[in-house]
Amino acid sequence: MIKNGAKGWPVKDFNSNADADLSTRTDITTAVGTAVHSLRMQAAMTLRELARKSDVSPAMISRIENGQVSPSLSTLEALAVAFDVPVISLFQNTVQKSDVAFARSGEGLQARRVAPGHSHDYRILGKFSNKSLHFSVARVTLNRADDGTHPVSHGSGFVTVSILDGACVYACGEERYRMETGDTLTFDAQLRHGVREILADEVTFQTVSSRPA
Structure with a gap:
């Protein structure tokens, strides 16, 4: 004063x-x-x-x-x-304040992923960031009809993929994993990763990712 x-x-x-x-x-x-x-x-x-x-x-x-x-x-x-x-x-x-995200079944923020030769809709279930960390949770549904067009990603931090319904082959680095309902894969996001083949009409999975800001 x-x-x-x-x-x-x-x-x-x-x-x-x-x-x-x-x-x-x-x-x-x-x-x-x-x-x-x-x-x-x-x-x-x-x-x-x-x-x-x-x-x-x-x-x-x-x-x-x-x-x-x-x-x-x-x-x-x-x-x-x-x-x-x-x-x-x-x-x-x-801690004086904190953020909480609550998404009921079937809800979430509608989003769209667009890549060369491919696009799909997904829902963001939670997304936070501060000075040191970015954190997000999303639910993704992919169709067998789009096989061969799914994008491959890589970045920093870590990712967890959990299959909610259906089955697919998920690539992580040089490895391929057959994943079915209930299966979970966690890996370093520096590895090139993504869905390589869908083994049902469609597959729905949840991703949890965290990376340095």
């Missing part, structure tokens, strides 16, 4: 920013403490048991859980190792 001084010069109110910074730190400290307590309860560990596994004193753990102290990164790492979870799990309660 900017205030005018006695001679009209702008004077910055440092106390306001300090209070805001303190409030933010307090909120994070409380959230981390709540996460530590919750994970300890889920693991059915006493303070002394957690202290023995993490080499952090019971008194310090108690203060952390009660939001009385901001733990160092090394302390957080030690606690995470003791819980066998990633460090980010200790910040789970600091």
Whole structure:
């Protein structure tokens, strides 16, 4: 906040920013403490048991859980190792917002894939992205009549393909996989991949893909 001084010069109110910074730190400290307590309860560990596994004193753990102290990164790492979870799990309660996609059976965002000599419709069931990751889920139906025209893809990240109905031959790199209802294939998206042959009138599958932003 900017205030005018006695001679009209702008004077910055440092106390306001300090209070805001303190409030933010307090909120994070409380959230981390709540996460530590919750994970300890889920693991059915006493303070002394957690202290023995993490080499952090019971008194310090108690203060952390009660939001009385901001733990160092090394302390957080030690606690995470003791819980066998990633460090980010200790910040789970600091998330202020999150996105959720819900698509009922048969619903989703209509989309169309167009490639040389081929096109097909599909439905996007969920799609998210942030500064580090792109994530999407789609349901695709292909017809046997289009055999030989299905596009081959490759990229970065990872892909999971699950057959919902029908059967097909799916190529992944140099390998070919006969896939039927209920089968799942997961692979590095750098490999050239795609449907090479449809073994029923049509095949419907779900893809889940994630790649770096």
